[in-house]
């Protein structure tokens with residue numbers, strides 16, 4: 001039963017694509033995931049689908065999903081139980097913004113999930129002496145830079161979910177900062 005190892009190897013390729021700055025936009029990643037990981041995992045699966053090892057392959061397929069869809073990770077962490085309107089309910093399709101450049105797409109999804117490298121996060125990680133924002137606010141959280149900071153434009157969760165012009169202006173301002 002070698003399928004798990006095979007899919008794992010293909011996932012590590014996928015991860016390299018996803019983590020590069022030059023690269024792969026979300027659509028390409030999804031196509032690549034389907035072509036590389038899913039095709040291997042499902043090849044002749046009718047033969048072994050009932051095998052007790054089938055679950056191991058599922059683990060690797062979940063990894064493939066996580067690589068191509070950063071939001072899936074954010075969702076499964078489930079920050080808290082309140083509804084985050086920036087995140088669309090699970091769907092077969094990638095969320096709006098999928099045509100953006102990789103870096104913008106990553107920034108968008110960090111904003112949606114509220115997990116970016118803000119001063120507050122860096123301070124928590126002990127990579128900064130304080131969590132001050134250049135605007136003077138004592139605690140630069142993602143919510144702060146989305147809705148109150150005087151250093152850049154603002155946008156709402158709804159804007160983020162639909163990837164509106166306001167969201168894109170926000171991304172352009174913050175993409176190299178968080």
Ligand SMILES: [Zn+2]
Nearest residue numbers: 133135137149
């Ligand atoms: Zn600020």
